[in-house]
Amino acid sequence: MTNPAAGSPDLSLAVAGIRLQNPVMVASGTFGYGPEFAELIDLNRLGAIVVKGISIEPEKGNPTPRMLEVPGGLLNAIGLQNPGFEKFVAEYMPFLRGLRIPLIVNIWGRTIEQYGNLAARFDAVPGVSALEINISCPNIKQGGLTFGSDPRLAAAVISAVRKSTRLPIIPKLPPNTSDMPALARAAEDAGANAISLVNSFPAMAIDIRTRRPILANITGGLSGPAIHTIAVKLVWEAAKAVRVPIIAMGGIAGPEEAIEFLIAGASAVAVGTANFTDPATALRVIEGIRGYLAENGIPSVRDLVGSLRLT
């Protein structure tokens, strides 16, 4: 462990074998494929980029309305719209490869085979650091959440991906489970190198004037500060249950929430909804963690991870 001079704490750490200059990523689906925010912030300062979910074929996603602000957060039902594997690789990988930070590609499928198949294809794509396996999207009819809500199905998807790629794999689990430790252990046993927690919560809003659902997809996923305290609890439980690192997300709006996740046991965090509120959130979080470590005389962010005191 390096022992940096006082006042300049070490933010670097390795997660799932990926070396991160700092533990702050941007969450899948909230940061596009990178270029969208490139004019606004220096992407090379991020810990890593996690891109919007990719499937084998292009996907149109859901009709509109797709988003709605609600108290403490927002509902979205984008429905995993994406250009598909080939177009993603052709259109976005050149840009992403030009960055000096790790790239995590979020993938999803409608069948276990599709997950494995897509993972195998990414194995051959230079510039990809890891795959985040989305088995927790609340916004598609088949696949998505149905895999993540059952530990056996989750394990089946993860095993299939494990067999298809040498890349580190990071299943992304849903928050609506009654037994997070069991789900996290199932993911670890099936070969996960890290675990992402949490996706948005299945949720719904009704227009009382028309008596119709507000989102065209009827239901959507709740994200933002509203879910943060639930996510902290789930991350804490999962971190106690498994040895692989946890990447935590859910309602990070500034450094405080990120530090909470790290103390609860997460090795890295991702900023989602807050990218919309303030595109510079992730950078603020990085500087906030640095300041916190310095003020508290903590030499490395690794010393913060899982440092919750219960006695």
Place this chain on the structure above:
Amino acid sequence: MTNPAAGSPDLSLAVAGIRLQNPVMVASGTFGYGPEFAELIDLNRLGAIVVKGISIEPEKGNPTPRMLEVPGGLLNAIGLQNPGFEKFVAEYMPFLRGLRIPLIVNIWGRTIEQYGNLAARFDAVPGVSALEINISCPNIKQGGLTFGSDPRLAAAVISAVRKSTRLPIIPKLPPNTSDMPALARAAEDAGANAISLVNSFPAMAIDIRTRRPILANITGGLSGPAIHTIAVKLVWEAAKAVRVPIIAMGGIAGPEEAIEFLIAGASAVAVGTANFTDPATALRVIEGIRGYLAENGIPSVRDLVGSLRLT
């Protein structure tokens, strides 16, 4: 069905065999045993009162801090502090019997036997309209949520209570399930006369200064507007899955949220956290529903229940 004169809609309906003058209750644990708010609002205008959870023996509950405001809601870890069956009956039933509205007593236990036993005792207490069976409290170590998170355990508790009382029974289910329809059906099959949805969400907050949990109990339950859209989704799913009526709660802050629940399929609603924000919330909700029905030419609240339009 009565057809009242235009402009004076009918708010009455029956839930679990209890006749309600209107569908708006106050939720367990947020309204004490009734007298606490009696100086502030006319309790006889409520649909029903649901009192704080009662156990056989007195219960001290958790150490402090027990409550914390968070974005869009609050965390509580009261830990079901209560005077126990005998003292509750002696001290509060005379007052509660003096009210002209139905009384629903929320009960809980640490074992299946305790649930059955307590239900049998309430059977002999005049003035109790129904029992709400709390199998979803996130704040006690044994019992509570562990029963509600597994459909088989939930069914076992409900069956035990069913055998012990002639009173209508209303299991109160947790929100952190991956399969609400299955849980609701299990409750119905085990003999529930109605189902209450939802209890607060298991959640947690950490003081980053001390690196300790803020609540003395480590974890707590998240309630308030933050959970509303999740609750609407769960109520909608449960209402489709069962025939017994649903009593919905979670983030009602005014008439809009209550009307959303009714449209989603709830037959009644309960105001929880908002009693702290504004003790007159339940009365505002009642008047708001009345106004909404009148404006929309809906003769009875029964016509609103489950009237969600999907096409």
Place this chain on the structure above:
Amino acid sequence: MHLENASVTQHRPVAGAYRELSFETTRIARETRPGQFVHIRVPNLGESVLRRPFSIYRADGAVISILYKEVGKGTRALARLARGDTLSALGPLGNGFPTPADGALPVLVAGGYGVAALYLLAERARSKGVLFVGGSGRQDLLCAGDFEKLGWQVVAATEDGSQGFKGRVTGALDEWVKSGLGNRTPEFFVCGPMGLLRAMADRAKALNVRAWLSMDRHMGCGVGACLACVQRIRLPSPPGAWKWARICRDGPVFEAGDILWDDREDG
């Protein structure tokens, strides 16, 4: 595209329920083109996670302004801002309107706050044209005088007949079309409620002219990343084929003929 902390320089009532909020934001102001918008983080808005998009009404030196009315909690909080308060502004966003085609007569059609998106176009257009503006009464005829000052012809329509044509703005336009259009081909630039946009798309089709429509949609990121604000756009082939365009980044202005109207749209 810039993210700037902007200081409020002026906040004044305009007409009816509308107010103009001006703030200093050098880089955004300098780059603004007609029809672009700014995504504002409203201060003191509790736990609201989304910014609010507004057309850039004026851009002058280092200052831009928006024209808005209170419709919900964000605009209500905006209304409490005073000179010297700061807000965070992200912009200029979107592509805005194209430069009016040479030879064609630029015809602007505004409903409600739609004039806000059109003013810079009028100010910067090489040739002057006509503005059609509607409202329920004369007090709603936002900024008509400003367009006149620029030398544009203004045709007003009020539903109560208190000024100009009695009826809707499309009614006034139909009369003008019937009366012969002058002798130039009109090119429409439209901003207003969905109903107005669709009505103008129909008219442009009937007249076989171009209509540039500025669209509203609930927005998340505002920069093209979240895919919340999408609109179906026709593809040249095969028939019926379409793709999503992002209103925030690929729009907010689209040519009417490219739009595949949906029966259920928000905003």
Place this chain on the structure above:
Amino acid sequence: MHLENASVTQHRPVAGAYRELSFETTRIARETRPGQFVHIRVPNLGESVLRRPFSIYRADGAVISILYKEVGKGTRALARLARGDTLSALGPLGNGFPTPADGALPVLVAGGYGVAALYLLAERARSKGVLFVGGSGRQDLLCAGDFEKLGWQVVAATEDGSQGFKGRVTGALDEWVKSGLGNRTPEFFVCGPMGLLRAMADRAKALNVRAWLSMDRHMGCGVGACLACVQRIRLPSPPGAWKWARICRDGPVFEAGDILWDDREDG
């Protein structure tokens, strides 16, 4: 106990970071007794679900006031209120202080905003006594002059020695005790941070006199329903036995000897 919409009548800086907010609330004002508090719903506080409790500092005719400083988002939003704004007030809550015992010398001990809870007691007490008030410097000595105007003796302590005793308020008190206490038995009335309360409980025990402590705790309902604000209170028997009391309804004032101190308390 009433729930009233109250209109702000005055909002003024007092000393240091403290401000006094006054509002008209007839029924609450009329019934207020010393040491009671009011539970305020701060307007424009986004999605905040909890009210904020404040001691009632003054109650005069139809107006009450509170003395506060900005410590978090609720008090920051309070600070933005101006004359004419409305807030919702729930009160008067709690039991407040008992009437000082006949024959005893009422000794008030205040830390920080603690003077707010004590002023009405001084104003309404039948006999005058002594106020001990502390702060980091003279600018923090809140309202000392007001107590002097009532004819109370004021003993100030400042940590920088800029006025009165140099050190903590308990230090000043200890000196005074050593110097003989006068010839009356003191009865303590204390409001301030937890450390001060515990320190005063120790002194009262050593002196074998009564100390009435006003306690702070994060609150939910404020009316005794939610059981968030509880405090362990000794039972006469068996030894070690205790029960919870609700600070909001059974307190906020407790006799020091009844309190079972916990090693981990909030507020």
